[in-house]
Amino acid sequence: MLRQIEGSRAVAETVGLCRPEVVCAYPISPQTHIVEGLAELVRAEVLTPCEFVNVESEFAAMSVAIGASAAGARAYTATASQGLLYMAEAVFNAAGLGLPVVMTVANRAIGAPINIWNDHSDSMALRDSGWIQLHAETNQEAADLHVQAFRIAEELSTPVMVCLDGFVLTHAWERVDLLTQDEVDAFLPPYAPRQVVDPDAPASIGAMVGPEAFTEVRYLAHARQLSALDVVPEVSDRFAESFGRNSGGLVRAYRSEDAETVVIALGSVLGTVKDTVDELREAGVRIGVLGITCFRPFPADAIAAATAHATRLVVIERAFEPGVGGIVSRNVATSAPGIRSYAVVAGLGGRAITKKSLAELFIAAAADELAPLTFLDLNRGLIDRELERLATTRRSGPSAENILRDLGAVASRIG
């Protein structure tokens, strides 16, 4: 049913249709509306039977999900940013225990300095946790991916993280075609756990493993991730067959068949990128787009196939490795080793990514006039002044405060 609805509410209602039996979460912006929506569905007995557990931290939220999943219940939680990092230990643990928990991450920057707006620093920080990571481009996709996430998680007995951009998607109202309960029930069978703590069949879960078997255990986790490269597109195809629309899969190409320059990105920025590419296409630039929906496992073969004809790749990074460079681009480089690639760090901490900046960037890239690592719309003057000062003085304190002082923001606020 087509509705004008907030992204968070669309996710909450769709998760509700997936019949999670234990839902737990701790409030953090911009995730809060999702669990608020679920709390309402549980309290109103729309979602039943379901235990909604109000926990004291994100670490506890993931821990409750672990316990519930190990006891045979379909478990769900949601978080963002500092919350995801606070639960990091348990996030790795859920994967290691092979528990098919589904979690929404409303992507947000990581502090300090504290910043509540969107980038991908949080989920990228946990890219090696053993979770499957799916990134939504739109709220329609965010909703649809959750239904697929439960199915993928339970088929593989491995946890799945659905990432959607904080505020840009979570708080955006747009038209979303929500599935019905019957449709979801037909697509998503009840959770049949592979392992469960049960007095009728006692087993020990979570034993200590020493050097004699640890490598093998980790290899099996790797193999399971690789098998997801088959399962994710299969589930996406079945979803398309059932509901007549494509959501998910590994990667999605847009106007890239004959493109010399292919722009690679994850998440909601793909909309702006596609608009920009449309305009450049009209101007005769042979440019296309490849969106990565499944970031973990990394779809190396799919990316190699989709970019085989390209001469250069421009990778939009919504997070980066300080002291190294781009994250996605380094993954892409191993998939397409023969193709020159540019990493562009953009939109950190909610900075707007404009079509104008992107168009200039893509034109520079098409002329191979781009540095291998570019920070989009970086205020170079500010940086140079601060670097110079750092070199000549011993001014202490976090650089963010110093920059704000230079911008007059602090002074004017103090009055």
Add this chain to the structure above:
Amino acid sequence: MQSVKFYQTGSFAVGNRLLGPEDRSVQSDRQRINSIDCGHRACRGCGEALGARYALDAAMRATRNRVVAVNATGCLEVFSTPYPETSWRIPWLHSLFGNAPAVATGVAAAMKVKGREDVRVVAQGGDGGTVDIGFACLSGMFERDDDVLYLCYDNEAYMNTGVQRSGATPPAARTTTTPATGPAPGARFGQGKNVPMIAMAHEIPYVATATVAELRDLEAKVQRAMEFRGARYLHILVPCPLGWGSAAHDTIRIARLAKESGLFPVFEAERGEVVGVSKIRRRVPVADYLRPQARFAHLFGAEPRTDVLARIQAIADRNIRRFGLCDEE
């Protein structure tokens, strides 16, 4: 299930045979499930292994074998589950060091939603996992009144990592991070958390303390705890020969001295009110409890630290007054 093996027959040790069946220890029952089986790697004289076996066997009897155990990281987890072996004959789940209460909450929530509330959840951890790193999860579990019995096996330091101070380490005790050097050797006074009292402040249905010196008392408290629904907390003193520097054969004796000196008050509380205490039968000075432990050896050298001993004695005296542990006072 493997049948229970008795190594000795025909004595009190086996069957409490002079007692009526209702008064016999769970351990005397050949039909009991051996929750934690032989073959584990605990040290000789381990108080925790003993406490865990009695507590879980009692929980199993109280629930007709419908128990799921959730375990924090620590000695108990490490010595009982060296992959691919396990000593647990019951469903058992280990996740992390600091989240056993929350994982147990998750198991309990799942059982509730599945309509399997006959399955009861027991969480267990050492003092580090309970009073320090897992404390927020523990308090959250109490505050929500989740249907979990939490067992803390208190050996008063981080023994699994090599005897470092925890929030339950008593004053003056030597650990590897509170060395017995300087003017005030060992752990500082005035630190540490009294988690049984903190648990009581949450007004949960049931809080109790016990030691491995009084195993029938321990069994009875587990039995009582399982009569309640909601959050319950049992704090069990389990001497650690390795960390305390005591003889392996002295574990029970030392646990008894902890209680008889008043340093470890044994009591039970319901909804925040003390409802019963285990009286001291033969009161002993704290020095008698401390002397057999190398972790307090610096108090008993050529120049005994009577000042420090007096401060520890004052703690015991306060416990005795506060809980009414001695009839004559």
